[in-house]
Amino acid sequence: MESPRWQEARTVLLYHSLPDEVDTHAFIRQWTGRKRILLPVVVGDDLELRAYAGDETLQTGAFRIAEPTGKAFTDYAAIDLAIVPGMAFDRRGNRLGRGKGYYDRLLPRLVAYKIGLCFPFQMVEDIPAEAHDVRMDEIVCGGTRITIQDKNNKER
DSSP, X not given: OOSXXXXXXXXXXXXXXXXXXXXXXXXXXXXXXXXXXXXXXXXXXXXXXXXXXXXXXXXXXXXXXEEXXXXXXXXXXXXOEEEEOOSEEOTTSXXXXXXXXXXXXXXXGOOSEEEEEEOGGGBOSOOOOOTTOOOOSEEEETTEEEEOBOTTSOBO
16 A cells, blocks of 8 residues: 555556455455456456446356456556466566466556565565566565566666
């Protein structure tokens, strides 16, 4: 919440956490009405984004994740900030997902600043990455902000 990126953002992509992820449920409820909160919905092999409008509008979707109902949000350019889960992250901003590629297909569509959110044990030395993989701009790990540096060792 102290991040200037968070404070300035109007439209934010978050995720409705699973039991083994950093809990986002109270955070989503806290900021609803003050920011447009988008949550992903699994549709086939892709993630569709929908606006969160309260817990009463959630339904259990694929993988037992609570997902919002309503219309798909497709104005990806309007998303100011994306807060992304992962199984692991490294200090170069690489992310390891759950293996289905949902975020791998979604993230290239976003121009938003991307923050990976994780527990300290999820930070690892190195995650193999390919040229098409989208790196995080920042990682928030156990309350600590880690700014990612580019190949020239400059903050991005």
